[in-house]
Amino acid sequence: MKLAVTVNEKAHEHEVEPRLLLVHYLREVLGLTGTHVGCETTLCGACTVLLDGVPVKACTVLAIQADGAKVVTIEGLEKDGVLDAMQQGFWECHGLQCGFCTPGMILAARDLLDRNPHPTEDQVRGGLDGNLCRCTGYQHIVDAVLHAAKKRGASAAPAPSPAATAAPGAGRHA
Amino acid sequence: MIPAPFDYAAPRTIDQALAALAEGGEGTKPLAGGQSLIPVLKLRLGSAERLLDLGRIPELRAIRADGDPLVFGAAATHAAIEDSAAVRAACPLFSEVAGRIGDRQIRNRGTLGGSLAHADPAADWPAAVLALEAVLVARGPGKVARSIAAREFFRGLMSTALAPGELLVEVRVRRPGAGGTAYQKVRQSASGFAIAGVAVVLEYGADRVCKRAGVGVTGVADRPYAALAVEKALTGRRLDEATLAAAAALVVEGVKDPLSDLHASGEYRLHLARVHGERALRRAAGLAPA
Numbered sequence: 245m246k247l248a249v250t251v252n253e254k255a256h257e258h259e260v261e262p263r264l265l266l267v268h269y270l271r272e273v274l275g276l277t278g279t280h281v282g283c284e285t286t287l288c289g290a291c292t293v294l295l296d297g298v299p300v301k302a303c304t305v306l307a308i309q310a311d312g313a314k315v316v317t318i319e320g321l322e323k324d325g326v327l328d329a330m331q332q333g334f335w336e337c338h339g340l341q342c343g344f345c346t347p348g349m350i351l352a353a354r355d356l357l358d359r360n361p362h363p364t365e366d367q368v369r370g371g372l373d374g375n376l377c378r379c380t381g382y383q384h385i386v387d388a389v390l391h392a393a394k395k396r397g398a399s400a401a402p403a404p405s406p407a408a409t410a411a412p413g414a415g416r417h418a
Numbered sequence: 419m420i421p422a423p424f425d426y427a428a429p430r431t432i433d434q435a436l437a438a439l440a441e442g443g444e445g446t447k448p449l450a451g452g453q454s455l456i457p458v459l460k461l462r463l464g465s466a467e468r469l470l471d472l473g474r475i476p477e478l479r480a481i482r483a484d485g486d487p488l489v490f491g492a493a494a495t496h497a498a499i500e501d502s503a504a505v506r507a508a509c510p511l512f513s514e515v516a517g518r519i520g521d522r523q524i525r526n527r528g529t530l531g532g533s534l535a536h537a538d539p540a541a542d543w544p545a546a547v548l549a550l551e552a553v554l555v556a557r558g559p560g561k562v563a564r565s566i567a568a569r570e571f572f573r574g575l576m577s578t579a580l581a582p583g584e585l586l587v588e589v590r591v592r593r594p595g596a597g598g599t600a601y602q603k604v605r606q607s608a609s610g611f612a613i614a615g616v617a618v619v620l621e622y623g624a625d626r627v628c629k630r631a632g633v634g635v636t637g638v639a640d641r642p643y644a645a646l647a648v649e650k651a652l653t654g655r656r657l658d659e660a661t662l663a664a665a666a667a668l669v670v671e672g673v674k675d676p677l678s679d680l681h682a683s684g685e686y687r688l689h690l691a692r693v694h695g696e697r698a699l700r701r702a703a704g705l706a707p708a
Contacts, residue, residue, distance in 0.1 A: 245426060262426035262469065263459075284419045286457055287608050289523060298497070298526045304456045305527065308426055309473060352523065359501075373610075374521025 249310045251276065252320030260307050267291040267302035269310075270317060278318035278347045282376075289375030292348035293317050299355045301374070318347035321354075330354045330392045339388030341379035349375050353389045362393060421459035425468040432477060432557060432587055435470055440559045440583050442468050448585060449473070450493055450532025453524050478531070478587060483508050487553070487590040492531020500525060509591055511599035511617060515546040518603065520610040531586045534571070537578045537641070538611065539677060544572060544642030545617035546601065547589065548634030555588035556580055563587070572641040595629065597621040602698035603637070604690050606681050612637035613682045614690035616645075616669060618702040620657065626703075628652045631665075633699075638691045639673045647671040648695070657703040666696030 247260045251274060258273055270276045270293065282290030284303050291302040294316040321328035327335065330350050340346045349372065356363060356371040363371060368389045369382070377385060429435040439446055445467030449455055458464040472478055478493035483504035490499065490512075499505055500516035519525055519533075519542050533543045534554065547554070547568040554566045558581060571579045580586060603615030619632035631652040633645040647668035655661050669691050670676070676684035700708060 261423065263421045263423055265420070265456075265460075268420075284460065286453060286520075286524060289521070292523055295526075299523045300526050301523045303460075304453055304524075306426070306452070306456065306469075308428075309452070309471060311428075355522065371522065374523045 245308055247308055247311050249307075249313055249315060251315045252317060253314075262306060262308050264307045265303055266293070266295075266300075266305040266307045266310055266315075269307035270302060270315070276317050276319050280344055280347060282344065282348075287376065288345070289348040289352060290345050292351045292375065294351055294355070299352050299374075316351070318350060321350070328354070329396050330357070330389070333388040333392030333395065334385075337384055337388035337391050339381075339385045341377075341381040345375060345377045345379075349377070349385055353385075353392070356389065357393055357396060361397060363389070365390065419460040421456070422462060422465050424459070424466045426471065427468060428471040428474045430474055432475060432585065435472060435475060435585060436557060436559060436583070438470050439585065442470070444582070446470055448535070450535070451495060451528040452532075453520070453528040454532070454536045454538065472585075481505065486593040488512070488593060490530050490589040490591070492534075492586045492588060493529045494531075496520075496525035496528050496530065496533075497522065499530065508593055509550070509599075511546055511550065511594070511601060511619060512591065514599070514601045515542050515617060518542060518601065518605075518610075524610070530589055534589070535578060535580060535586045537572055537576045539575060539640055539642065540606070540611040540613070540615075540637040541642070542601070542603065542612060542615055542636060544568075545612070545615050545634035545636040547571075547591070548642055548644045549599075549617040549619045549632040550591050550594065550634075551632055552592075553590040554586055555590065556584045557587045558584040565590075569644050572643070575640040577641075594619050595621040596623055597629075598702040598704055600698040600701035602694040602701070604694060614638055614687050614694055616691060616695040616698045618695075618698040620652070620699070620702040622657055622703075626657045628655055628657050633669070633695070635669060635691055635695070638670060638676055638687050640675070640677065643673075645669050645671065645695070648699075652699075657705075659705065662699045662703060662705070663696060666692055666699055669695035 280290040282288035286304040447466040449469040449471045478491045480491040482489040496516045506513040552568045556564045597620045601617045603612040615636040617634040621630040631649040633648045636642040648665045651665040670688045678684035
């Protein structure tokens, strides 16, 4: 089938089998190997990319489902040699050990801050529960996200969305 | 992991989807968010000749939370429900359940209708629709929609009241009256599925007398169920500590053959359902955690 998709602001067209997974399309057809294949079972989040602006696990999306969509991978964050604020946060806080989970972590964490620009530590940990670090280097990952939040806050940050900041379990209705 | 080959079609309307489903027969599988179906195909636990992608049908994604009942298109994503301020105001149980499914990436793809139609015995949505006595609307080859009470929908292990050729198109939820709601679950830590999950709706006024109780349980039996004994023990009664504790003991009443796997034995699941059932009841009744 014909697939037309924009990846990191570049338009692509390819003939693909319907069963081709988005992660394999990105890695094997486009050569964008920053998106990693980890568990392949929708658990680890190493294959996280942004699909029309929201993070998804590319091992559990068919490439053809992205027809007409905009995809952003880790390779799309750096602009003119300058790292994105979250990448810079991971750099400055040593938010990685082996680095395998890092692309997914960074993309999921960016989305977390887009929805909740000033998260608490617990909200960062909860918000990244779709991404596993086999090195268990979570402390520095959390530090990196909080650092990036602070830096982003120093520049212009959008107002927090009520949905993203509401306390869980506030289930009473009048 | 790579799925076996299949054909793919992406209808733009419900009518086109129904026509394709009728024409394709057994081998044609509807693809909603794909967060269960794609893993099934990859692990080759199941197969499809053709996938019918419901993700490009705008009318299936709508959420209308301003009226009564609330109306959710079957392809509304968990994240869209989680993020809707209108849903949070009208039916906080739906917001709470949506926000506790899997993780954010899964919630961005997975859909309400996909979860219900897949009918995993440990999924979260079934507990909510059972507690709220929601109505599930299906469309078949004819033009007429069929309404199925949530409590008639789950027929067995991953088996529902949907007939071949039918699509779940809409979920209607009556706006709960004054009172409180809660969803309490123990997550399987990798997948986020419920090892035991209990959704509670309690309607009561200033006198704390329970006008209506709805309790849905997931993760425990071969299918999600409404805990009728708990509802009966609460309706018409004052919601005090002793009444809630006595009612919570009935959460697993009638469960003969609980689910049991490497994550939790049947006995442990029954225990968790009772404990978390009581926590959910207390929270919905506005009592402090025990």
